[in-house]
Amino acid sequence: MADDSINHARRGFLRGQFKSATPPPLRPPWALPEAEFLRKCTRCNNCAIICPTKIIVMQDGYPRIDFTVAACTFCGECVRVCTPAALRRDEGAPPWSIKASVNEKCLAQRGVECRVCGEHCEVDAIRFPPRLDAPPLPVIDATTCTGCGACVSVCPTKAIRVG
Numbered sequence: 001m002a003d004d005s006i007n008h009a010r011r012g013f014l015r016g017q018f019k020s021a022t023p024p025p026l027r028p029p030w031a032l033p034e035a036e037f038l039r040k041c042t043r044c045n046n047c048a049i050i051c052p053t054k055i056i057v058m059q060d061g062y063p064r065i066d067f068t069v070a071a072c073t074f075c076g077e078c079v080r081v082c083t084p085a086a087l088r089r090d091e092g093a094p095p096w097s098i099k100a101s102v103n104e105k106c107l108a109q110r111g112v113e114c115r116v117c118g119e120h121c122e123v124d125a126i127r128f129p130p131r132l133d134a135p136p137l138p139v140i141d142a143t144t145c146t147g148c149g150a151c152v153s154v155c156p157t158k159a160i161r162v163g
């Protein structure tokens, strides 16, 4: 590597440019903060086995949520079988703070009428305000959205992300 390249790499490193920007995978609901979760989780796989909607998959030995399969019903079974308490449901604690968002792949943004996501949202967090001469766009109310993921797998263009 030429001196210039080395200096450029060093400057980038010092500025933190080369730090991994990848967020941790989405853990099951009521998971402890990531570092604590990784310390406590024994990688037993029990949460994935018990999950009735099969949205818990194992990645690098640890569980993560995959909404492309189905939604979370917040049944709490994964917490119940987590004996090391890496998942811990304190009284009144929300399962997580994740919310749904829609990206540019949405059919309605391309002029095609579609309300599939709204039809599957049990808490009516997705509204479709009318537009003049164009199909209505889905608008997600973040205060109502529970992050259940029910809108993800049903979207025909994979336009919804929950995170």
Ligand code: SF4
Residues within 6 Å of the ligand: 028, 029, 050, 051, 052, 053, 054, 055, 056, 071, 072, 073, 074, 075, 076, 077, 078, 079
């Ligand atoms: S709360 Fe129930 S549906 Fe949700 S991830 Fe846990 S076991 Fe699966």
Ligand code: SF4
Residues within 6 Å of the ligand: 102, 105, 106, 107, 108, 114, 115, 116, 117, 118, 138, 154, 155, 156, 157, 158, 159, 160
């Ligand atoms: S289901 Fe997908 S394509 Fe249809 S309105 Fe919702 S985000 Fe757009």
Ligand code: SF4
Residues within 6 Å of the ligand: 099, 100, 120, 121, 122, 123, 124, 125, 126, 140, 144, 145, 146, 147, 148, 149, 150, 151, 152, 162
């Ligand atoms: S994640 Fe669940 S609550 Fe939020 S908009 Fe999608 S279906 Fe509705």
